[in-house]
Amino acid sequence: MKECKEKGQLKLPKLISDGMVLQRNAEVKIWGYDVLNQSVTVHFADKVYSCITDSNGKWEITLDKLKTGGPYTMMVEGSNTVIVNDILVGDVWVCSGQSNMQLPVNRIKVIYEDEFNNAKNTCIRQFIVPEKYEFKKPVEDVASGEWKSVDPESVLDFSGVGYFFAKALYEKYKVPIGLIKTAIGGSAVESWLSEAALKEFPKYMKTAEAFKDDAYFNKVRKNDEESSHRWYKNVDKKDEGLANPEKPWFDPSCDVLDWDTINLPACFKDEKIGALNGSVWFRKDIDIPKSMLGKPAMILLGTITDSDFVYINGKLVGTTGYQYPPRRYNIPKNLLQDGRNTIVIRVISNNGNGEFTEDKPCEIAIENKKIDLKGSWKYHIGVSVKEPLPPVTFFPSVPLCLYNGILSPVISYTIKGVIWYQGESNCDRPKEYKSMFVRLIADWREKWKQGDFPFLYVQLPNFMKAKEEPGESAWAELRDVQLKTLNATNNTGMAVAIDAGEWNDLHPLNKKDIGERLALAARKVAYGEEALVYSGPIYKSMRTEGNKIIISFTNIGSGLIAKGNCELGHFAICGDDKRFVWAKAEIKDNEVAVWNEDIDKPIAVRYAWADNPEGANLYNKEGLPASPFRTD
Structure with missing residues (x-):
């Protein structure tokens, strides 16, 4: 964005800047600030628009409906002149929510290497809104940010879901796609509600009001920082592995004859270590042949609860402060040596749940060769402290703060x-x-003043270990709420993700299926492809026939199938006692009959009702999974 006549005070918000994507076929507002009563003129697409700043110095104009195209240049004249270059006209989508929307391509690139190494598309662009917590009033502009188009470097910061969503839409319509990334990891729905909407939920409004007080906010933040600092400082101070600075336990020459043995990966509570608060040191010696030296190398350890410090041959190669990010640390050149190499991992468990996550990579990768690190390790407890890490305020979930900020x-x-x-x-x-999610959708539509624009969302994926018997599940309940939102709010679409998760990772890598399913929903809801089958089967109704319950669905597409050509799985049924047991199920005339020979008079059915409904395999022939549901 080029600025002329620099002595003036004309300013544009960060979103209105070089490389921006403007919405086609809509009344697009352009706004900014200048001195009071200043005449402002906007030149764009061979048209001229004029206005005068108000008593606060704010001005705005509305562009005539724009046709797809570009790149264009915009000139804004006021007390100085600003030129905005490389503008495209297409479709703009806000990408919001928590970490699984925020998760950048850089985190998922490991399973899409070829796709992202060659990614380049000047018609797909993203603007990242920086993280900011604001409790008092809505912020008018972001502190920083710029529009970036897709290339092998910039794409690493794109939302993984957003990128695949935009790519699918661009491939279908050849229309520029702009993404505005507003997602924040760990954020709760109440943090995204405006104050007007939050007042309908008094408990959360009370919390928001408390944080409007600077003294209260500063006290909370200070107390959290100090208590956390004291806890970690105490662990470091008492850790035997750090007690001798001349020979810490990450020193390869350190004597480990009296260390115990453990097979990794492992959960500490299931081992002799127990539910420890403190630190545990792990060590493994491996041999590396001379032929593998001098090449790019990386150590992969999956995810670790809670934080880790990884040393190779006495040198720190990586550290991560919390449990969720996958540990992928580059090994410096020439650090590995011919013959014996020593790996030491110091793990800090802050709440008794220390763990090396199962079924994750645990290896050293050198080009296309891998050295497996699973199995026997030596270990020794560095320190065990009585109290866990004190709880701290998680600001992304404080009501109102993300809407405002x-x-x-x-x-x-x-x-x-x-x-x-x-x-x-x-x-x-x-x-x-x-009620909060439905209110959020209405709230955002009210604030944007664009009518009932399309609101498309992801149903939670499968997560955590599968259970052997049917039971209750908070994740299943929330999925059910998401399913029912389709009928509670118009112009919405849902991407079912029950097959796209990972039991051992809150942040599954498969963002391609998610993005593409959202794009299918967009094609149906936002772009009007009425005949398109955008979703897997959705529960419609049930009826009883003898000892069977017959389930009907919408979105059956070309027909129902059991994926894998095997029996339908993860159906449960109950009688008057309301105790669910596993059931037989079969497809007949594009309905599903469900029964259990021990139940003569069934009253309800559940499908995929679990945190991780392993074996749920009802799909339509278009390859889209059925949404979990319950009839009770």
Whole structure:
């Protein structure tokens, strides 16, 4: 963005800048600030628009409906002149929610190497709204940010879901796609509600009011920082592995004859270590042949609860402060040596749940060769402390703060719609989620003043270990709320993700299926492809025939199938006692009959009703999974 006549005070918000994508076929607002009573003129697409700043120095104009195209240049004249270059006209989508929408391509690149190494598309662009917590009032502009188009370097910061969503839409319509990334990891639905909407939920409004007091906020933040610092400092101070600075336990020459043995990966509570608060040191010696030296190398350890420090041959190669990121640390050149190499991992468990996650990579990778690190390790407890890490305030879930700090600066920008991936942080409160989620959709539509724009969202995927018997599930309850939102709010679409998760990872890598399913929903809901089958089967109704319950569905597409050509799995049924047991199920005339020979008079059926419904395999022939549901 080029600025002329530098002595003036004309300013544009960060979103209105070089490389931006403007919404086609809509009334697009352009706004900014200048001195009071200043005449401002906007030149764009061979048209001229004029206005005068108001008593606050703010001005705005509305562009005539724009046709797809570009690149264009915009000139804004006021007390100085600003030139905005490389503008495209297409469709703009807000990508919001929590970490699974925020998760950048850089985190998922490991399973899409070829795709991202060659990624280049000047017609797909993203603007990242920086993280900001604001409790008092809505923020008018973001502190920083710029529009970037896709290339092998910039794509690493794109939302993984957003990128695959945009790519699918661009391939279908050849229309420029702009993404505004507003997602924040760990955020709860109440943090994205405006104050007007939050007042309908008094408990959360009370919390928001407390944080408007600077003294209270500063006290909370200070207390959290100090208590956390004291805990970690105490662990470091008492850790035997750090007690001798001349020979810490990460020194390869350190004597480990009296260390115990453990097979990794492992959960500490299931081992002799127990539910420890403190630190544990792990060591393994491996041999590396001379032929593998001098090449790019990386150590992969999956995810670790809670934090880790990884040393190779006495040198720190990587550290991570919390459990969720996958540990992938580059090994410096020439650090590995011919013959014996020593790996030491110091793990800090802060709440008794220390763990090396199962079924994750645990290896050293050198080009196309791998050295397996699973199996026997030596270990020794560095320190065990009585108290866990004190709980701290998780600000992304404080009510109101993200609406004010992140969403508010965006709502003047004309959009096509929203894609949303959130719910994990509300899984402990599924019953209240329905009213809050429905209210959020209405709230955003009210604030944007663009009518009932498309709001597309992801149903929570499968997660955690599968259970052997049917039972209750908070994750299933929240998925059910998400399913029912389709009928509670118009112009919405849901991407079922029950087959796209990972039992051992809150942040599954498969973002391609998610993005593409959201794009299918967009094609149906936002782009009007009425005949398109965008979703897997959705529960419609049930009826009883003898000892069987017959389930009907919408979105059956070309027909129902049991994926894998095997029996349908993860159906449960109950009688008057309301005790669910596993059931037989079969497809007949594009309905599903469900029964259990021991139940003569069934009253209800559940499908995929679990945190991780392993074996749920009802799909339509278009390859889209059925949504979990319950009839009770």
